[in-house]
Amino acid sequence: MAWQISGSYMETCNCEFLCPCIVTNLQGKPTEGDCKVAIGMHIDKGSKDGVALDGVNFIAVMQSNGPMGAGNMTVGLIVDSGASDEQAQAVTAIASGQAGGPMAALAPLIGKFAGVERAKVAFERDGETWTVKAGKSVDQKCTGVLNMEGKPIALDSVSHPVSSRIALAKAVDSHMHVFGIDWDDTSGTRNAHYSAFAWSG
Template sequence: MATEWRITGDYVEACNCEVACQCVWLEPPDDDVCTVSLVWDITDGQYGETDLSGCRVAMLAHTEEGVMFAPETGWYVALLIDDEADDDQRAALEDIYLGRAGGVWAAVADAHFETTEVTTAPITFSKEDDEISSTVGDVVAMDVVGKTGFNEELGTVSPHPLAQGLEPKTGKSTTATVSYDDEFAWDVSGNNSYFSEFDLANA
């Protein structure tokens, strides 16, 4: 039986789609491929007896051509765990985000993960109202601002499996660069971003 876990906090993502990520509606992304970076700031979390509060995690992913969530679409993934996490925390976060411990990531990993690699890096995350900034060592730089509609309220989309209530807020990246290796290297600054509180668990 998988270890029971739950994590809550804030997350942000930035991808290559110009206006809104069409993956939410099972449509092909811009250029028919997805390149995306995501960062989670875990304010409260537990994996069995392991406390994950204060940990941070980043994920880089790019896909094969086609709809991101279509069964035949493969994902190539790099998971970056905060270098301040201890051995137990790192092992727990690997289990969660690589899908070994059930929950939303189990379904994603089983259906889509073609390759995965894991490393550590210092991760920063700051959020003030609808502005978010995050860095992952010298690998990721992300600055995001929320986008408002004609009613001067932040836009939202639905359904998104990672957001609390399945409804993240819409944003735009002013900076969204990734430089990990030749496979994970892109600059999608000025394009789509989503951000939200999250509440993920396997029970």
């Protein structure tokens, strides 16, 4: 059965701004040698197999030991504890690429699926500042890079699984401690992105 979800996303990673993945189609070496990223997602509207997914939040946490395009990535999901078991199963199928859609393109690059954890996932926006938290596992905030008119600077036609148009941002805070992936930074110099998204499969 066809499925669709749409909403908002934000991410922070451990690369210095600007992350080389975006401009090298995942072939660039991460600035720290490896890549650690947490992708927070908020579904405004969606459904799969008759299961409504409106309002569900989740986070995909990933790590690659070199360029993401080289594969062998570790990926785990955190699904909001407020979601039902049926909603969590639907989100897992979508976010892992099992159900097709944009994330299916990343599936061949995953060497280890670290599983699914449940936690309260908070997803908030204040102007061009975005915050995503999940218990003690993820706590991240980013703010958009603005042009002289105060509007977000964005990249178009990028090969990114979430959206082909993503805003440039810097991570204000970035903390990940889950699935064996650990990262802490408050320097304000690390990479981030955000955008609206619409997926289907």
